[in-house]
Amino acid sequence: xxxxxxxxxxxxxxxxxxxxxxxxxxxxxxxxxxxxxxxxxxxxxxxxxxxxxxxxxxxxxxxxxxxxxxxxxxxxxxxxxxxxxxxxxxxxxxxxxxxxxxxxxxxxxxxxxxxxxxxxxxxxxxxxxxxxxxxxxxxxxxxxxxxxxxxxxxxxxxxxxxxxxxxxxxxxxxxxxxxxxxxxxxxxxxxxxxxxxxxxxxxxxxxxxxxxxxxxxxxxxxxxxxxxxxxxxxxxxxxxxxxxxxxxxxxxxxxxxxxxxxxxxxxxxxxxxxxxxxxxxxxxxxxxxxxxxxxxxxxxxxxxxxxxxxxxxxxxxxxxxxxxxxxxxxxxxxxxxxxxxxxxxxxxxxxxxxxxxxxxxxxxxxxxxxxxxxxxxxxxxxxxxxxxxxxxxxxxxxxxxxxxxxxxxxxxxxxxxxxxxxxxxxxxxxxxxxxxxxxxxxxxxxxxxxxxxxxxxxxxxxxxxxxxxxxxxxxxxxxxxxxxxxxxxxxxxxxxxxxxxxxxxxxxxxxxxxxxxxxxxxxxxxxxxxxxxxxxxxxxxxxxxxxxxxxxxxxxxxxxxxxxxxxxxxxxxxxxxxxxxxxxxxxxxxxxxxxxxxxxxxxxxxxxxxxxxxxxxxxxxxxxxxxxxxxxxxxxxxxxxxxxxxxxxxxxxxxxxxxxxx
Amino acid sequence: xxxxxxxxxxxxxxxxxxxxxxxxxxxxxxxxxxxxxxxxxxxxxxxxxxxxxxxxxxxxxxxxxxxxxxxxxxxxxxxxxxxxxxxxxxxxxxxxxxxxxxxxxxxxxxxxxxxxxxxxxxxxxxxxxxxxxxxxxxxxxxxxxxxxxxxxxxxxxxxxxxxxxxxxxxxxxxxxxxxxxxxxxxxxxxxxxxxxxxxxxxxxxxxxxxxxxxxxxxxxxxxxxxxxxxxxxxxxxxxxxxxxxxxxxxxxxxxxxxxxxxxxxxxxxxxxxxxxxxxxxxxxxxxxxxxxxxxxxxxxxxxxxxxxx
Numbered sequence: 001x002x003x004x005x006x007x008x009x010x011x012x013x014x015x016x017x018x019x020x021x022x023x024x025x026x027x028x029x030x031x032x033x034x035x036x037x038x039x040x041x042x043x044x045x046x047x048x049x050x051x052x053x054x055x056x057x058x059x060x061x062x063x064x065x066x067x068x069x070x071x072x073x074x075x076x077x078x079x080x081x082x083x084x085x086x087x088x089x090x091x092x093x094x095x096x097x098x099x100x101x102x103x104x105x106x107x108x109x110x111x112x113x114x115x116x117x118x119x120x121x122x123x124x125x126x127x128x129x130x131x132x133x134x135x136x137x138x139x140x141x142x143x144x145x146x147x148x149x150x151x152x153x154x155x156x157x158x159x160x161x162x163x164x165x166x167x168x169x170x171x172x173x174x175x176x177x178x179x180x181x182x183x184x185x186x187x188x189x190x191x192x193x194x195x196x197x198x199x200x201x202x203x204x205x206x207x208x209x210x211x212x213x214x215x216x217x218x219x220x221x222x223x224x225x226x227x228x229x230x231x232x233x234x235x236x237x238x239x240x241x242x243x244x245x246x247x248x249x250x251x252x253x254x255x256x257x258x259x260x261x262x263x264x265x266x267x268x269x270x271x272x273x274x275x276x277x278x279x280x281x282x283x284x285x286x287x288x289x290x291x292x293x294x295x296x297x298x299x300x301x302x303x304x305x306x307x308x309x310x311x312x313x314x315x316x317x318x319x320x321x322x323x324x325x326x327x328x329x330x331x332x333x334x335x336x337x338x339x340x341x342x343x344x345x346x347x348x349x350x351x352x353x354x355x356x357x358x359x360x361x362x363x364x365x366x367x368x369x370x371x372x373x374x375x376x377x378x379x380x381x382x383x384x385x386x387x388x389x390x391x392x393x394x395x396x397x398x399x400x401x402x403x404x405x406x407x408x409x410x411x412x413x414x415x416x417x418x419x420x421x422x423x424x425x426x427x428x429x430x431x432x433x434x435x436x437x438x439x440x441x442x443x444x445x446x447x448x449x450x451x452x453x454x455x456x457x458x459x460x461x462x463x464x465x466x467x468x469x470x471x472x473x474x475x476x477x478x479x480x481x482x483x484x485x486x487x488x489x490x491x492x493x494x495x496x497x498x499x500x501x502x503x504x505x506x507x508x509x510x511x512x513x514x515x516x517x518x519x520x521x522x523x524x525x526x527x528x529x530x531x532x533x534x535x536x537x538x539x540x541x542x543x544x545x546x547x548x549x550x551x552x553x554x555x556x557x558x559x560x561x562x563x564x565x566x567x568x569x570x571x572x573x574x575x576x577x578x579x580x581x582x583x584x585x586x587x588x589x590x591x592x593x594x595x596x597x598x599x600x601x602x603x604x605x606x607x608x609x610x611x612x613x614x615x616x617x618x619x620x621x622x623x624x625x626x627x628x629x630x631x632x633x634x635x636x637x638x639x640x641x642x643x644x645x646x647x648x649x650x651x652x653x654x655x656x657x658x659x660x661x662x
Numbered sequence: 663x664x665x666x667x668x669x670x671x672x673x674x675x676x677x678x679x680x681x682x683x684x685x686x687x688x689x690x691x692x693x694x695x696x697x698x699x700x701x702x703x704x705x706x707x708x709x710x711x712x713x714x715x716x717x718x719x720x721x722x723x724x725x726x727x728x729x730x731x732x733x734x735x736x737x738x739x740x741x742x743x744x745x746x747x748x749x750x751x752x753x754x755x756x757x758x759x760x761x762x763x764x765x766x767x768x769x770x771x772x773x774x775x776x777x778x779x780x781x782x783x784x785x786x787x788x789x790x791x792x793x794x795x796x797x798x799x800x801x802x803x804x805x806x807x808x809x810x811x812x813x814x815x816x817x818x819x820x821x822x823x824x825x826x827x828x829x830x831x832x833x834x835x836x837x838x839x840x841x842x843x844x845x846x847x848x849x850x851x852x853x854x855x856x857x858x859x860x861x862x863x864x865x866x867x868x869x870x871x872x873x874x875x876x877x878x879x880x881x882x883x884x885x886x887x888x889x890x891x892x893x894x895x896x897x898x899x900x901x902x903x904x905x906x907x908x909x910x911x912x913x914x915x916x917x918x919x920x921x922x923x924x925x926x927x928x929x930x931x932x933x934x935x936x937x938x939x940x941x942x943x944x945x946x947x948x949x950x951x952x953x954x955x956x957x958x959x960x961x962x963x964x965x966x967x968x969x970x971x
Contacts, residue, residue: 005963006963006964006966009960009963009964010964013960017772020768020772021768021769021772023765023768024764024765024768024769025835027833027834027835028833029833029834030833041929042747042929044746044747044748044749045747045748045749046749047748047749050748135710135713136713138710138711138713138714138717139710140710142710181716183717217708221708221712324743324748324749324750327749328749344758344921345747345750345755345758345759345921345926346759346915346920346921346922346925346926347831347832347919347921371831371919372921373830373919374916375916375917375919377917378829378830378916378917378918378919381817381821381822381829381830382828382829382830382831382919384822384829385821385822385825385828385829387828387829387830387831535932536697536932536933537695537696537697537698537932537933537934538695538696538697540697541696541697541698542696
């Protein structure tokens with residue numbers, strides 16, 4: 001290189017560096033929000049029908065609003081500090097429940113609007129519930145409203161001959177017959193309605209005996225895709241109702257493109273589902289009346305209606321932009337107390353007060369930041385320096401210093417920490433062994449010396465704090481009895497007891513608990529436990545394939561009712577993975593779900609829980625408690641059992657008579 | 663000039679090859695680890711899982727997936743939709759995260775170069791003085807101490823004891839200062855040592871001794887004859903330095919709550935977010951490759967002894 005080039009290059013490089021620094025120094029200043037809090041991991045979505053986690057839930061609760069909303073009622077419990085929360089009128093002003101508890105009629109209030117100015121109607125709810133249940137939406141919470149008439153067959157795409165069905169033809173925007181499927185399932189293709197007359201099924205495929213469950217499932221699904229449906233199609237009037245005197249015409253449909261291509265008489269369809277839209281249990285009678293019909297009464301149904309998966313989304317918005325584009329800041333249409341201002345990945349979601357919200361005059365905060373923060377230390381630092389006003393994941397190392405402060409809040413949560421046992425693996429299939437293990441565990445030591453967050457030792461699975469329910473006693477710690485039981489099971493002093501493995505997902509929180517347990521079982525029963533940890537993805541898969549002996553788990557209640565903790569362990573629940581089954585237990589839960597008298601129902605559930613706490617297919621360790629810090633100048637902040645903190649009822653103290661100490 | 667172009671073309675070809683290899687290896691590795699993007703505490707019903715699989719083309723045979731995804735990347739630069747962060751496509755995640763990471767890296771590097779070179783020059787010029795010993799001790803420390811320890815100390819010092827910087831977050835220059843400092847310091851330490859060694863070596867060279875003997879002012883000798891030669895090793899270190907800053911930011915982004923690309927890297931892997939993980943791996947490959955090429959290029963231009971090949 002000639003020297004001039006070299007010199008020129010040095011100058012050029014210098015200029016590039018200066019330009020880079022200038023580019024990097026451009027600062028778009030965002031003023032801090034009035035209220036900012038730690039919201040855990042980055043929300044994976046803000047679509048109410050797709051979200052599952054708590055961080056997502058906190059955002060959706062503020063951006064959207066359902067028929068009802070969980071709000072504080074009365075004063076906090078003096079003993080536990082828990083703020084009672086009940087489902088209270090939100091989009092619905094009033095509701096009626098029929099005598100048999102199977103029909104709910106919601107009357108929407110006047111003056112409720114979407115952020116695009118259009119009114120919220122009962123039809124929005126009917127459509128949203130249909131979207132939530134639609135199999136292609138793949139809403140993980142859909143099972144919660146299984147009792148709504150036709151919801152379950154619609155969601156699981158089960159049709160039987162004689163059902164009223166809907167058929168979605170293969171003509172969504174951008175689709176051609178036999179071509180690629182459009183991934184947007186709304187707007188739907190042309191809909192045909194009618195009665196399913198016959199299903200032509202090819203021969204059922206033979207499944208090898210040793211095939212894995214996954215393989216079985218796949219073969220069955222592939223086979224089902226080759227079914228041909230014969231439907232008596234009835235035309236609709238222009239207003240959407242069924243024509244009274246129209247004659248039905250028999251049409252044939254298949255969801256398999258090959259079959260539809262091979263036979264001119266068969267039309268290709270996306271779905272053949274039960275006609276939930278016309279005959280399902282979620283119907284809009286008019287703009288203001290939404291009626292829900294249930295197969296069986298569900299005592300906690302109002303809680304489900306106030307839970308975010310049943311919140312409405314706007315049809316027009318979803319159909320115009322498609323999913324997930326409709327959730328983008330510039331597209332999204334919502335109806336809650338706050339509306340989305342911007343969303344920055346791994347940083348924050350900023351929401352501002354929605355001036356058109358029906359109860360806007362009682363919403364105090366002008367802007368709110370949901371800060372995506374996983375590191376507990378960072379969150380505490382930011383809280384201490386005033387960047388955050390509320391944090392809920394505290395570092396255990398400084399717990400003792402935080403506990404004594406005025407801005408510290410702790411209360412029992414509706415969640416339980418336990419070990420699943422694989423009841424198929426000997427000697428864990430022996431009830432005496434399971435009881436011995438449970439009775440040999442000193443849970444007090446675990447909560448006082450290891451977790452240190454004020455957790456309560458658990459001897460059963462339903463956490464305290466559910467109104468009207470008194471949990472089962474369970475088997476308390478009793479090392480002598482445990483040794484006896486173990487001897488009866490054929491392992492006196494632990495002799496001959498095989499080494500069992502204890503699995504947990506890699507985390508600083510679970511390791512010490514597992515270690516203490518290992519030590520206690522060794523000391524008390526002379527049982528050798530091998531601790532294994534796996535990163536979450538592998539952990540979940542291992543447990544689901546039931547290739548474990550003992551595995552750590554946690555469960556957070558979906559609604560404040562014992563059922564959410566108990567129905568996990570019925571024989572056919574895919575969540576259970578314990579291989580435990582007890583017909584009496586299943587029977588009790590079944591009769592409880594049909595029981596209308598709350599007191600009797602709770603008693604049935606208590607009996608079921610007692611079975612669980614005696615047979616111990618799982619070993620409960622402790623009930624979680626919340627541990628959070630909130631600035632003392634926030635009015636209305638109190639822990640609640642479901643860990644809900646509606647931001648719309650919080651405000652800063654105005655008189656400043658009691659300034660924050662920090 | 664001709665060898666410059668043929669060099670660039672050769673490097674570009676290598677980059678394409680490397681990317682393809684990285685793509686293939688990542689693809690195989692990701693699908694051979696247990697777990698899938700939709701595994702969670704709750705089991706997803708099989709029918710629903712099938713829907714999800716179809717949405718992300720995971721129901722196709724692996725070879726088909728491999729090909730479809732590759733074609734998407736090559737023809738449309740489309741890395742697909744994230745499987746974890748459902749509302750975002752991988753391209754959108756990169757578009758949001760890259761400027762943040764780049765800003766941080768630029769500040770850290772510029773800071774490291776300025777501090778490192780000045781410290782090195784001072785050390786060499788005042789060789790064996792107290793300043794030299796102190797600076798080199800600090801440099802050894804800076805290389806040895808991992809940056810998350812450094813970050814904790816810096817937070818204690820500058821956030822809580824002397825309250826001049828915020829504890830975390832992103833958006834103001836103040837918020838950039840501490841992480842850039844922690845990210846740049848180890849690099850600065852390394853550069854300081856390189857500069858010092860280079861300076862000392864140059865000071866013994868004949869042409870430098872001649873210049874001093876001729877009576878040129880010492881300052882001029884240092885600036886004109888010693889420093890340019892002494893900086894050559896520093897330039898060649900910039901390649902690894904960029905790599906170090908990029909990977910170091912994975913940790914710091916978490917500590918200082920910075921919305922850069924680093925945090926996605928880790929989360930994508932643990933959540934089995936195939937598309938996002940792939941996007942990240944490929945982006946980092948391109949970044950490192952391009953930066954290394956630029957450094958090699960600069961080196962060849964500055965140092966007359968080096969030939970491009």
